Every structure is written in C-alpha cells, then in structure tokens.
Amino acid sequence: MSAGDFILQTRDVAAGYGGGDIISNISVDVEDGKIFTVIGPNGSGKSTFIKVLAGLLRPRVGGITIGDEQIAKLSAPERVAKGVAYVPQEYNVFANLTINENLRLSTEFLKRNRQATDEQRSRVLEMFPEVGSRLTLKAGYLSGGQRQMLAFACAMMAAPVVLLLDEPSAGLAPKFVSEIFDRIKAVNQTGLTVVMIEQNVKEALRIADNVMVLVNGSPRLFVPAAEVGSHDLHKLFLG
Amino acid sequence: MIAQYVWNGFVSGMILALPAIALTLVYGILKFPNFAFGAMMTAGAYIALVLNVNFGLSLLWSAALATIIFAMIAVVIDQTVFRQLRDRDSITLLVCSMGVSFVLENIARFIFGNAARSFDIAIARPKYLLGLKINNEQIITAIVALSAMAAIYFILRHTALGRAMRAIADNPSLAAVRGVRRENIICWTWVIAGGLTATAGVLAGMDRAIDPMLGWNYIVSTFAAAILGGLGNPVGAVVGALAVGIVEETSTLFIPPNYRQAISFLVIALLLLMRPQGLLGVATIKK
Amino acid sequence: MASYLVTILTLVAIISILGLALNLQWGLCGMVNFGLTGFFALGAYTAAIVGLSGAGTFAATLAAVVVCSLACGLVALVSLRLSEDYLAILTLGFGEVVRLVVLNEEWLTHGSLGLPGIPRPFWGLVSEDKYEYLFLGLLALVILGLFIALEMLLRSPFGRAIRAVREDDVVAATLGKNVLMLRVKVFALGGAIIGIAGSFHAFYMTYIDPSQFQMIVTAYVFMAVIAGGRGSNSGLLLGSVLLMVAIEGTRYLKDIFNVFDATQLSAIRLIMIGLGLILLLIFRPQGCLAEYSLKIKGRESKQRDIAVQTKTRAT
Numbered sequence: 014m015s016a017g018d019f020i021l022q023t024r025d026v027a028a029g030y031g032g033g034d035i036i037s038n039i040s041v042d043v044e045d046g047k048i049f050t051v052i053g054p055n056g057s058g059k060s061t062f063i064k065v066l067a068g069l070l071r072p073r074v075g076g077i078t079i080g081d082e083q084i085a086k087l088s089a090p091e092r093v094a095k096g097v098a099y100v101p102q103e104y105n106v107f108a109n110l111t112i113n114e115n116l117r118l119s120t121e122f123l124k125r126n127r128q129a130t131d132e133q134r135s136r137v138l139e140m141f142p143e144v145g146s147r148l149t150l151k152a153g154y155l156s157g158g159q160r161q162m163l164a165f166a167c168a169m170m171a172a173p174v175v176l177l178l179d180e181p182s183a184g185l186a187p188k189f190v191s192e193i194f195d196r197i198k199a200v201n202q203t204g205l206t207v208v209m210i211e212q213n214v215k216e217a218l219r220i221a222d223n224v225m226v227l228v229n230g231s232p233r234l235f236v237p238a239a240e241v242g243s244h245d246l247h248k249l250f251l252g
Numbered sequence: 253m254i255a256q257y258v259w260n261g262f263v264s265g266m267i268l269a270l271p272a273i274a275l276t277l278v279y280g281i282l283k284f285p286n287f288a289f290g291a292m293m294t295a296g297a298y299i300a301l302v303l304n305v306n307f308g309l310s311l312l313w314s315a316a317l318a319t320i321i322f323a324m325i326a327v328v329i330d331q332t333v334f335r336q337l338r339d340r341d342s343i344t345l346l347v348c349s350m351g352v353s354f355v356l357e358n359i360a361r362f363i364f365g366n367a368a369r370s371f372d373i374a375i376a377r378p379k380y381l382l383g384l385k386i387n388n389e390q391i392i393t394a395i396v397a398l399s400a401m402a403a404i405y406f407i408l409r410h411t412a413l414g415r416a417m418r419a420i421a422d423n424p425s426l427a428a429v430r431g432v433r434r435e436n437i438i439c440w441t442w443v444i445a446g447g448l449t450a451t452a453g454v455l456a457g458m459d460r461a462i463d464p465m466l467g468w469n470y471i472v473s474t475f476a477a478a479i480l481g482g483l484g485n486p487v488g489a490v491v492g493a494l495a496v497g498i499v500e501e502t503s504t505l506f507i508p509p510n511y512r513q514a515i516s517f518l519v520i521a522l523l524l525l526m527r528p529q530g531l532l533g534v535a536t537i538k539k
Numbered sequence: 540m541a542s543y544l545v546t547i548l549t550l551v552a553i554i555s556i557l558g559l560a561l562n563l564q565w566g567l568c569g570m571v572n573f574g575l576t577g578f579f580a581l582g583a584y585t586a587a588i589v590g591l592s593g594a595g596t597f598a599a600t601l602a603a604v605v606v607c608s609l610a611c612g613l614v615a616l617v618s619l620r621l622s623e624d625y626l627a628i629l630t631l632g633f634g635e636v637v638r639l640v641v642l643n644e645e646w647l648t649h650g651s652l653g654l655p656g657i658p659r660p661f662w663g664l665v666s667e668d669k670y671e672y673l674f675l676g677l678l679a680l681v682i683l684g685l686f687i688a689l690e691m692l693l694r695s696p697f698g699r700a701i702r703a704v705r706e707d708d709v710v711a712a713t714l715g716k717n718v719l720m721l722r723v724k725v726f727a728l729g730g731a732i733i734g735i736a737g738s739f740h741a742f743y744m745t746y747i748d749p750s751q752f753q754m755i756v757t758a759y760v761f762m763a764v765i766a767g768g769r770g771s772n773s774g775l776l777l778g779s780v781l782l783m784v785a786i787e788g789t790r791y792l793k794d795i796f797n798v799f800d801a802t803q804l805s806a807i808r809l810i811m812i813g814l815g816l817i818l819l820l821i822f823r824p825q826g827c828l829a830e831y832s833l834k835i836k837g838r839e840s841k842q843r844d845i846a847v848q849t850k851t852r853a854t
Binding site for chain 3: 279284285287333336337340341342343344346347348350351352353354355357358359361362365366471472475476479483508510511513514516517520521524525528
Binding site for chain 2: 067068069088089090093094098099101104105106107108109110114117118119120121122123167171
C-alpha cells in the first residue's frame with residue numbers, strides 16, 4: 014500500500030484533558046473508501062481518539078494528515094472545510110432548530126457553490142427519506158433513532174471525504190441498530206471513507222474493512238476485519 | 253385610570269426589551285450574565301448626547317450613529333477583555349463585567365461629570381387618544397423598539413447568522429463540527445447586543461435625565477425581564493420586558509414609584525422559587 | 540502619620556471582615572454574593588438604629604448579625620437548586636432593594652441625610668485621642684477570632700461536606716434537602732460575618748449615609764479576595780492590605796493630576812479599580828501569591844457543561 018491510498022493518517026498521537034494522556038502512540042493509516050473501525054472496552058480512549066480527529070481536542074503531540082495536508086493544528090470548523098465530518102454520540106442535533114435549519118446550517122459556513130450544495134442536499138434527502146418528510150419539525154421532537162439519522166444526514170450535507178462516527182448505535186433500539194449500520198455501509202459504497210468507534214463489536218465487524226483495538230489508550234491490534242476472528246478479543250479487551 | 257398605567261408600562265417595557273434581548277443573547281451564547289449592560293446603555297446615551305448637542309445632529313441621526321459606534325466599542329470590549337476569559341466559569345466573567353461596568357460608567361463621569369443632561373429635542377405637545385395621554389417620546393420609543401425587535405427576529409429566524417447564533421447557544425461543540433466559527437459569531441453577537449443596548453440608552457435618555465447612573469436604574473428590571481422570559485430566549489425577553497414594565501408601572505398605584513426595582517426583584521425572587529426557567533423557557537439542569 | 544496609618548488599617552480590617560464572609564460564601568461554598576454592599580448596609584443601619592435607641596453597642600452588633608444572617612439565609616433559600624448565576628443576580632437585586640429602602644424610608648434611616656451620633660463600643664474606657672487604637676485592637680481581636688473559627692470550620696466535617704457539594708454542581712442539583720440546606724447555613728453564616736463588619740463600620744464612622752455603601756465596596760472586597768487567592772483566608776488578609784495600599788496610593792495622584800476636579804479624580808480612581816479587577820481576573824485568577832497556572836479546571840468544567848447540556852425537549 015502506498016501513502017496515496019491512505020486518506021487519513023495519524024502519527025504518534027497522544028492526547029488528554031489536562032490530567033495526563035488518555036491516548037498515546039496512535040499511528041493509523043485509514044484506507045481511502047474503506048470503513049475503519051476502532052473497538053475496545055469502556056474507557057479505552059476511543060471517544061478521545063475520535064474527538065482528536067474531529068478537532069474537538071488538540072493532540073498533545075503527534076500529527077494528523079488528510080491526504081497530504083497537516084490538520085493537527087486546525088480547529089474543528091477548519092477541519093470541516095477540509096472534508097472531515099463528525100457525528101457525535103449524543104446531543105448530535107440542534108434540538109431547538111428545525112430539521113431544515115439543522116441541514117442548512119451544515120453547509121452555510123462552507124465555501125461551496127450554490128449548485129453543488131443543492132445537489133448534495135437532494136442526494137442526502139434521497140439517502141435519508143425520513144429526514145426529508147418533515148423539514149419544519151424541531152429536531153428536539155425526534156426520537157433517538159430519528160435524531161441519529163438526522164445527525165448522519167447533516168454530516169453528509171457537507172460532502173465530506175472522511176466521516177467520523179462516534180458509537181453510531183449507542184442508545185438505539187435494537188431494530189434501529191442494524192438499520193443504521195446498513196445505512197453506514199450504503200454511504201460507504203458511494204466512496205466515502207468512514208472511521209467509526211463502536212461498542213457493538215458484532216455489528217461493527219460486520220461492515221468494517223479494517224479494525225483497530227484500543228485498550229487503555231494504546232493500540233493493541235491493527236488488522237483487516239477478516240483477520241479479527243483469529244485473535245482472542247476477549248483477552249485483549251481485558252488485558 | 254388604569255389604562256394609562258398599562259400604556260406607560262408598555263412603553264417602559266419597550267425600552268426594557270432591548271437590553272433584555274441583549275442580555276439574553278449574550279447569556280445564551282457566551283454563558284454568563286453580563287452586568288455591564290447598564291453602563292453600556294449609559295455609554296450609548298452619552299455618545300448620542302455628544303452627537304446631538306455638540307455636533308448638532310438630529311436625535312434620529314445621533315441615535316443611529318451612536319448605535320453603530322457603540323456596537324463597535326462592544327466588540328472591542330469583548331476582544332480585549334472577555335475573549336481572554338473564554339474558558340473561564342461564568343462567575344469570573346460576571347465579576348469581570350462588573351469591572352467593565354465601572355470603567356465605562358466612570359469614563360462617562362470623568363468626561364461629563366455627575367450633572368444631569370438632556371437631549372436637544374423640540375418639545376411637543378402630548379396627544380390624547382381614547383382618553384390616554386400619549387407623548388411624542390413614547391411614540392418614538394415604541395416605533396424604534398418595535399423596529400429593532402423586528403430586525404432581531406428576522407436575523408434570528410431567517411439568516412445564517414441567526415441560525416448559527418441559535419446553534420452555538422444550543423450546543424457549541426456541535427456547532428464547531430458543523431463548520432460554525434465561534435469567534436466570528438461571538439463578534440456579531442456583540443455587534444447586535446451592543447447596538448440594542450446603545451439604542452435603549454438613547455430611548456432611556458429621552459425618558460429621564462442623562463447622568464452616569466442612567467443605565468444602573470434599569471439593571472434589576474432588565475434581569476427580571478430576561479429571567480421571566482427564560483435566560484437565553486429572545487422572544488421570552490420581549491414578553492418578560494413587557495410584563496415587567498406593566499407590572500412596575502401599575503405597582504405605582506399602591507407603592508411609591510421609587511420602589512420600581514424592588515418590584516422587579518420580587519418578580520425575580522418569586523420566579524426563581526417557582527419556575528426558574530421563566531414563563532417561556534425550557535427546564536434545564538444548569539451546570 | 541500614626542493616625543493616618545491607624546485609619547488605613549481600620550479600613551483594611553473592616554474590608555477584611557467582609558472578605559472573610561465572601562471567602563466563606565464564595566471561596567468555600569461557591570455561592571457568589573453580588574449584593575455584598577447591600578447586606579453590609581443592612582448590618583450597618585441595623586446596628587446604627589439599635590445603637591441609637593440606647594440598647595448598647597453589643598446589642599446593636601447582635602441585632603446586625605441576626606438580621607444579616609436571616610437575610611442571607613432567605614436569599615440563599617430562594618435559589619437553592621439553581622446555578623450560581625441566579626444567586627448572583629438575586630443577591631444583586633437584594634442589594635438594590637436595600638439601597639432603595641435606605642434611601643426612601645426616611646422615618647427609619649433619614650434617607651440621604653444619614654444617621655449621626657452612633658455610639659461606640661467601650662467609649663470612655665480610654666481618652667478620646669487614644670480611642671482609635673483601642674478600636675483597631677478590638678477589630679484585630681475580632682478578625683483573629685473569626686479567622687480561627689473559620690479555619691476550624693474548614694477542617695470540620697461540616698466544612699468537608701460543603702466542599703464536596705461545591706465541587707460537583709451537577710450532583711448538587713439532585714441531592715437531598717439536608718445537604719443543600721448546608722449551603723443556606725453557610726450563606727447565613729457569611730451573613731452574620733457581614734453583620735459584624737457592618738456594625739463595626741457604623742461604630743467607627745459614627746455617621747452613616749447611603750453614599751458609603753455603593754457598588755464599589757463590593758468591587759473592593761472581590762478584589763481583595765481574588766488578589767489573595769479565592770478561598771484562602773490568609774491570602775485575603777494580604778490581599779486587603781495590598782488593595783488598600785493601591786487605593787490610598789492613588790489619592791496621591793491628586794497632587795500630580797491637579798488639573799482635574801474632585802469628581803474626575805474619583806472617577807479615575809474608580810476606573811483604576813475596574814481595570815484592576817479585570818487585569819487580576821485575566822492574569823492572576825489564582826491570586827497574587829500563588830504560582831500562575833492556566834485554569835485547567837475551568838476548561839474541564841466547560842467540556843463537561845457541553846456534554847451535560849440537556850436542552851433537548853422531552854417528547
């Protein structure tokens with residue numbers, strides 16, 4: 014694999030919230046157009062890692078690149094402009110804004126031309142029909158599953174090159190869980206790279222291409238999804 | 253007759269609505285109660301005074317220019333002072349705004365002294381309509397305030413800036429990952445808040461004498477209005493302001509007029525006891 | 540010269556007592572009292588009125604203590620489960636109400652004319668010109684007593700409980716009434732201390748009027764507390780001294796800037812206080828004595844706030 018096939022790369026990233034590093038030594042190469050998933054026990058730093066990628070937390074050390082560009086020093090809004098879209102685990106829509114306003118806001122501060130935005134919007138509404146049917150409803154009135162879809166749709170509005178998902182199935186009713194992972198896979202088929210952290214190992218591995226296991230803030234395993242079966246995950250998670 | 257009190261209360265509510273909206277916007281977006289709004293009203297009034305009396309501009313032009321000038325000053329204050337404290341807790345910012353309030357009020361005192369001044373406007377005879385005494389200043393106040401409120405409403409509901417402001421107030425980190433640049437929006441928030449407050453100062457200056465303590469007389473009432481409507485809710489601030497204005501004015505039927513702010517205090521206290529989210533606010537667990 | 544020094548120290552002492560109250564309410568308990576001046580005025584006027592009625596200065600002090608602690612307790616009760624912001628606003632409002640009552644209820648307070656002839660404690664015990672030393676000594680004893688009492692309180696189970704409640708406001712909102720009543724008690728205790736400060740102020744000045752109780756007093760006390768390091772009582776004492784030095788120092792500016800009139804000079808001093816407060820908060824929030832470190836805790840709390848926001852409407 015040459016560097017040109019990796020859309021997102023990190024080098025020796027370490028980060029924390031001021032009381033010491035929560036994650037350290039993370040160097041990953043995310044293949045363009047593939048689904049990369051990070052799994053690990055609670056408190057392993059998955060959330061911290063994805064927040065670092067999104068720009069919500071500055072890494073203490075280490076580099077992050079999109080394509081050839083260094084983005085480690087960029088703020089979250091600046092990363093959005095570079096094609097990074099992040100869907101947080103909770104509070105991922107603006108409850109006091111309508112669905113339409115949520116969607117509009119996602120592109121209003123990006124320098125995109127009107128036509129490209131309109132086209133992307135049509136594509137997104139096609140992919141997420143439940144969102145398009147009640148644009149004037151305040152997002153706060155949506156159920157958990159519907160909000161997740163809206164959050165997903167908003168991220169897609171910006172026509173990103175990398176989609177960061179923070180535990181997409183968290184808090185969802187079981188019937189929604191497989192639906193959302195199917196949706197993620199569908200979106201990925203259009204060529205979008207997905208980086209996903211997940212607690213639900215089974216569903217995550219179902220759609221993932223590559224897997225990293227994070228335990229206590231450091232990577233313990235970094236393999237294609239097909240090979241995960243040959244490792245004792247249980248032991249890894251506990252160790 | 254009581255209708256006169258209600259009308260007078262309505263007009264004073266109009267004046268209150270502007271700093272109440274400013275207070276509530278800043279609270280929603282910057283997460284602290286800005287104590288300096290009183291002094292900012294005073295500053296706006298004095299700027300207009302200078303333009304009107306020293307430069308001979310009409311009150312309309314003085315007010316418009318004062319609004320624009322002070323909006324810029326408000327941004328400068330934010331960038332030099334509040335920006336240094338972005339990550340601190342709201343009480344630090346509150347105490348800091350007390351410092352800003354002192355500085356503004358005393359710059360005015362330094363330049364103009366403590367003597368009361370007034371605008372250079374023609375005295376007009378009050379009109380009588382349906383038995384109510386309506387004077388010119390009240391009509392101007394109502395028109396200006398309503399126009400300002402309509403403008404704010406339009407901005408908040410129908411512009412990208414308004415959406416961004418509401419988004420940041422709702423969830424700042426989500427707004428960041430949706431591409432909204434917080435510092436830009438904060439600057440525009442101060443432009444709006446500063447402009448509103450300066451306009452209110454001019455309106456207040458038409459109603460009473462202009463001295464360094466002008467805005468001080470409105471502080472408790474403004475907080476009462478904003479809390480009544482739910483801190484962070486601009487529409488609520490307007491409703492709250494009208495309610496406070498009318499309640500204060502009608503209370504003068506039973507209580508000496510000097511105690512107006514005491515009435516507002518009671519309103520705040522009762523609200524906090526029973527319904528802290530205000531009449532129109534949503535219950536939240538703060539902090 | 541000595542007399543001047545004694546005057547300064549007396550003022551420092553009274554500000555320090557107020558500072559001890561603020562440190563207790565805000566430093567230990569996280570409850571910001573923005574109406575400090577108002578409660579101070581309440582204490583001073585209560586002491587003055589009782590003292591003038593002939594009941595003696597001890598009764599006057601006691602009355603001030605009771606009235607102020609009741610007032611503080613009541614105000615704290617109203618905003619018990621709410622965030623600091625609301626308490627700040629409420630105390631501010633209360634301060635304004637006190638100011639209005641003092642100005643308008645002339646039958647009680649003589650309004651802006653003020654109350655003269657307030658009696659002094661232990662007056663007559665020493666000759667008139669030595670009295671100020673006695674008074675200062677008395678104040679020093681009071682401060683020492685308060686200081687020790689507060690330090691003991693801090694180390695007691697009561698003090699630990701308060702600190703636990705303060706550290707996590709989110710938890711506090713869901714706690715049982717007993718624990719929250721601790722806050723009311725602490726705020727009331729602070730009120731008692733303010734009452735002491737108010738009565739000593741009345742005794743010292745022998746004449747009080749509303750102009751002595753402006754918002755600037757609140758600013759002074761906040762500055763002293765912040766400069767000394769919020770929560771630290773020993774820091775506070777140093778902070779008060781520093782503050783007084785700075786303020787009195789500016790009086791000498793009069794000689795340099797004698798082109799300005801009295802109003803302008805006092806405006807300059809007040810501007811400097813305001814700027815001082817701002818600069819302290821920006822550059823030395825830990826106080827002048829502590830090592831400078833960025834408020835990581837503040838940042839962490841903000842992160843937590845962002846995560847904890849529950850603005851979603853329940854369906």
